[in-house]
Every structure is written in structure tokens, then in C-alpha cells.
Amino acid sequence: MTSSAIQDEYPDDVSHCYGCGRLNTQGLHIRSFWDGAEATATFTPAPHHTAIPGYVYGGLLASLVDCHATGTAAAAARQARGGSAQAAPPPRFVTASLQVDYLLPTPLGPPLQLRARPTDIAGRKIVVEVELSAGERVCVRGRVVTVEMPEHLVRPPSAAG
């Protein structure tokens, strides 16, 4: 397990993501930790992240699945290419397709645990499977097709909005 989150190693110009960018002051700051085979994350929703009272909003759960998966893909890609956390920043992956299955209503209050692992690594495309739990209960499963971000998408942050 590395001590820094995958997202904390992204280069500055791709660190503004609302879900996981360390430079987005209003964002969720999802942080994923890679152990060489899978990535874990913990996130505690705010009280306003409600769906119906008492349960977590599904769009937030989709966001957690999304950013945790792209982070997992970044770590897996760097490892597959022989890189280390010390040697190079992880490549930045974005989401091509997101599938989220809500198995149980997710209780709002306790911290949520995420686990993700890459199930298919094929060049610039990595498929990641994600499981989100509240305590012992798996509430959400996700399957995310991620692709390495094309270079031409990077703009200076000042062009945002």
C-alpha cells in the first residue's frame, strides 16, 4: 500500500476534478490507495448527499465509483508499464462507460468503503470493477470502462468554464 493517494500524484493540470482533484476547492476529494492488486477508498457522505431521507444519493455513489475506478486504472497502468510511485506520475484515465448497480439502499451516515480492481488491461483501455460497502453489506457494484486521456484534452486550467 502506498502512503499517498493515487489522485494526489496526478499532475497539477489534471487535478481539478470535482470528484477527486486535490486542486478543486469545492470538490469531493475522493482518494484511492493502491496495494499492487486492488485499490481502496473510504468516503463519508455529507448530510445533504441524500436520496430519500436516510439513504445516500445515487449520483454521489456513481461519482465515487467513477473516480475510484479511474484512479485504480491509473495505478494499474503505471504498474503494468513498470513504473513506480517514486519514478513517475500515474497516467490520467477518463471514463468511457459507467455501469452502476444499486443492490441495496445505501445508508447515509457511516463511512463507505470502496474496493476496485482492474479486470482487463488492454493498452490505453482498462476495465475496472468496483464494490461499495456500508459496514459488512455490499450496496453498490460498478463496472467502469476507462481510457487513457488523449493529450489534446489538456487545457490550461484558466480555460475552464
Place this chain on the structure above:
Amino acid sequence: MTSSAIQDEYPDDVSHCYGCGRLNTQGLHIRSFWDGAEATATFTPAPHHTAIPGYVYGGLLASLVDCHATGTAAAAARQARGGSAQAAPPPRFVTASLQVDYLLPTPLGPPLQLRARPTDIAGRKIVVEVELSAGERVCVRGRVVTVEMPEHLVRPPSAAG
């Protein structure tokens, strides 16, 4: 086209959704308008809803697809049961499964248009297909399996969190 949004007709006890609840003071307030065959919505992301600079965060796009689809299901279900906007509040649907395909990066800045229609109505389960556009370009497609919310999930709002 009805003049009020579907979500504005939800009963108070199911109107706290972060995505579309009129009673969530920190929420997104997604509002969907039903014309008898499809529902439309318009949403302008905030500058902090960024993915990489210049583009909209995928988790927000998933949230828009999600709430617009459950709103569409609610309107379609009421209509299928012979109800009218004047006669009864729409039944509240929740998401069982969410599929979002990101076809193009979605530019951050302009208003986004959503269109959704029910493609399969089977009792308490309704499948909704959603298209999200920026100007003339379709950037995102979604397919959402929604189910009518079981009564036992409704708790007093004070139990949230």
C-alpha cells in the same frame, strides 16, 4: 408540456434528493418537464463541476441522467395509470441500475439539454433512455432501470444522516 416540473410535484417526504429535491437547499435542483411522450430538462453546471479543465465532471453527468430518468419514470407511470398532473402526485421511482456512455467530452460552460423517454413500462419497473446534448452535439447517452420506491423506505426527514 406541463408547466410545473415533475420533481416539484413529489410529496414533501421524498423531496430531499441532492439531485432533484426541491427541499434540498444544497442540491442541484434538476427539473424535468413531461410532454406526454418524453421529458426534457436543462442544466447549467457550475464552474467547479469540472473533470479536466474545460469539461464537465462525469459524475455530475451521471447525476443528471439519474434524476432526469427517475422523474421521467414518475411522469410516465402516472400517465400509464390514468392519472393527471392535477389529480395526484407522481409515484416516486428510484434507480436500480444506471448505464452511462460518455460519447464525447462535454464542454463546461453552456447549458446542457436532456431528453428522456420510457422504453419499457412493466408494472413497478420502467426503463428510461436518456440523451444529453451540448448545443447540437450528443455527448452522453444513458439507460436507467428505475423501480417504484417501496413504501417502507420512506422515513421522516429528521432521520436523515
